Amino acid sequence: QKEVEQNSGPLSVPEGAIASLNCTYSDRGSQSFFWYRQYSGKSPELIMSIYSNGDKEDGRFTAQLNKASQYVSLLIRDSQPSDSATYLCAWGYSSASKIIFGSGTRLSIRP
Amino acid sequence: EAGVTQSPTHLIKTRGQQATLRCSPISGHTSVYWYQQALGLGLQFLLWYDEGEERNRGNFPPRFSGRQFPNYSSELNVNALELEDSALYLCASSPRVTSFGGYTFGSGTRLTVV
Numbered sequence: 607q608k609e610v611e612q613n614s615g616p617l618s619v620p621e622g623a624i625a626s627l628n629c630t631y632s633d634r635g636s637q638s639f640f641w642y643r644q645y646s647g648k649s650p651e652l653i654m655s656i657y658s659n660g661d662k663e664d665g666r667f668t669a670q671l672n673k674a675s676q677y678v679s680l681l682i683r684d685s686q687p688s689d690s691a692t693y694l695c696a697w698g699y700s701s702a703s704k705i706i707f708g709s710g711t712r713l714s715i716r717p
Numbered sequence: 718e719a720g721v722t723q724s725p726t727h728l729i730k731t732r733g734q735q736a737t738l739r740c741s742p743i744s745g746h747t748s749v750y751w752y753q754q755a756l757g758l759g760l761q762f763l764l765w766y767d768e769g770e771e772r773n774r775g776n777f778p779p780r781f782s783g784r785q786f787p788n789y790s791s792e793l794n795v796n797a798l799e800l801e802d803s804a805l806y807l808c809a810s811s812p813r814v815t816s817f818g819g820y821t822f823g824s825g826t827r828l829t830v831v
Contacts, residue, residue: 638819648824649805649807649822649823649825650760650807651822652820652821655819694759694760698819703772704750704762704765704773704775705750705762705819705820706762707752707759707760708759709758709759710759
């Protein structure tokens, strides 16, 4: 079983709509969860981190965590063409350590 | 504040040669992580260094090695290069604190083995 499962996409969403990205993880000891955005040819950029069950909002982005279901998601409201990228889900432990990444979901926002 | 810096940006090597990649962490960060991202694939964890020590290692052969210097900069060495080592190598750093806020990545080194 993969440690982090993501739908590889591509996920196509019309401009202005809500994009929903999902991720499941296998290690119940996971404490920290992250969403990274990676544009083609660039390095990943941290956009959201979440540690507790529930929702965390930052601008147009909302991360949702459900530890019981081992599920984390990212919602992007009012999607813009500039949101077109690969989104990587990742998890780690509470202390500084390696992060395990999913293979990413390609998101395409169509005008 | 300067971010994570990696050098060189691009590196072309011949199969069987050795490659050396370098990384300077953000000032104050003591942990350095190396990842490999082959074309179309996800990030695969390679190595984690903290306070000069190797803390964890991913599922890679021993010809992938590295070290961390007293100023916390790091070097990744890949010996006996193979064609499948062609990838984007990413370095990240984080502070050594108990509340883990995630990595900041450098811009990467694109290694091409021919």
